[in-house]
Amino acid sequence: MREYDLNERNIIKLTDAHQKVAIATNDLHVWYGQNEAIKGVSLEFEKNKITSLIGPSGCGKSTYLRSLNRMNDEISGTKVTGEIMYQGIDINSSKVDVYEMRKHIGMVFQRPNPFSKSIYGNITFALKQHGLTDKQELDEIVESSLKQAALWDQVKDNLHKSALALSGGQQQRLCIARAIAMKPDVLLLDEPASALDPISTSKVEETLINLKQDYTIAIVTHNMQQAARISDYTAFFYMGNVLEYDETAKVFTRPKVRATEDYVSGHFG
Numbered sequence: 001m002r003e004y005d006l007n008e009r010n011i012i013k014l015t016d017a018h019q020k021v022a023i024a025t026n027d028l029h030v031w032y033g034q035n036e037a038i039k040g041v042s043l044e045f046e047k048n049k050i051t052s053l054i055g056p057s058g059c060g061k062s063t064y065l066r067s068l069n070r071m072n073d074e075i076s077g078t079k080v081t082g083e084i085m086y087q088g089i090d091i092n093s094s095k096v097d098v099y100e101m102r103k104h105i106g107m108v109f110q111r112p113n114p115f116s117k118s119i120y121g122n123i124t125f126a127l128k129q130h131g132l133t134d135k136q137e138l139d140e141i142v143e144s145s146l147k148q149a150a151l152w153d154q155v156k157d158n159l160h161k162s163a164l165a166l167s168g169g170q171q172q173r174l175c176i177a178r179a180i181a182m183k184p185d186v187l188l189l190d191e192p193a194s195a196l197d198p199i200s201t202s203k204v205e206e207t208l209i210n211l212k213q214d215y216t217i218a219i220v221t222h223n224m225q226q227a228a229r230i231s232d233y234t235a236f237f238y239m240g241n242v243l244e245y246d247e248t249a250k251v252f253t254r255p256k257v258r259a260t261e262d263y264v265s266g267h268f269g
């Protein structure tokens with residue numbers, strides 16, 4: 001196994017930061033007990049762009065993604081230090097209402113996880129929990145979210161059928177629709193297509209490309225072609241650090257760091 005220099009880094013900063021940055025971390029560290037999984041990551045995510053998080057297994061991609069809307073809070077023994085800046089607020093602060101914050105920063109997981117409810121019920125559940133009861137408004141949000149997730153045409157006549165009867169790809173797009181029904185600014189996706197066949201994968205990818213008009217997207221993926229196809233920026237994670245963060249085209253064609261070059265060319269380790 002080749003040893004890589006963890007000090008060799010290329011991490012771009014976005015200019016004109018206030019205008020452009022949707023969410024950023026500053027010296028973020030995450031520990032699971034004694035295991036420091038994230039070792040001081042500072043990254044900025046540009047508004048209305050897709051950023052891919054890539055890197056070998058166990059290097060901290062999912063941990064980092066989950067910390068962006070404090071999902072790691074749910075795991076006991078976890079400690080998170082550093083800033084997570086969103087709209088001028090450090091959302092890593094204990095004063096932040098996490099429930100409220102997650103309306104702005106939504107998440108879609110690796111395996112489609114629809115509730116055991118109708119398609120309509122999946123999308124309206126959280127809205128109702130947040131106090132929305134107007135039927136017309138709920139109907140409109142269901143329609144617009146399903147349209148944005150490119151699922152409306154396939155399900156519009158079956159909205160009251162079980163979500164569990166949908167295909168895996170459709171279920172994942174329903175989970176995307178469910179997340180965007182809350183009108184978040186930032187959408188976090190952890191390998192959203194890894195459990196899907198190639199056709200469903202390409203539909204999810206198309207959906208994400210269309211969604212970036214309205215959302216800022218961060219996606220963990222093991223699929224290099226996928227990262228190259230859909231993302232504007234790519235961050236290469238290695239052993240809890242980010243060694244390279246740049247425009248995707250540069251990361252894949254002219255990486256500046258040896259470890260990235262080996263990883264994207266399939267010669268890693």
Ligand SMILES: Nc1ncnc2c1ncn2[C@@H]1O[C@H](COP(=O)(O)OP(=O)(O)OP(=O)(O)O)[C@@H](O)[C@H]1O
Nearest residue numbers: 032035037055056057058059060061062063064075
């Ligand atoms: N819930 C958890 N409890 C304890 N340790 C964890 C937990 N989740 C991840 N870890 C540890 O944190 C480190 C980073 O794991 P993480 O899942 O974030 O990496 P990853 O890059 O997303 O991996 P993969 O590509 O395999 O999904 C690993 O050492 C892992 O064992």
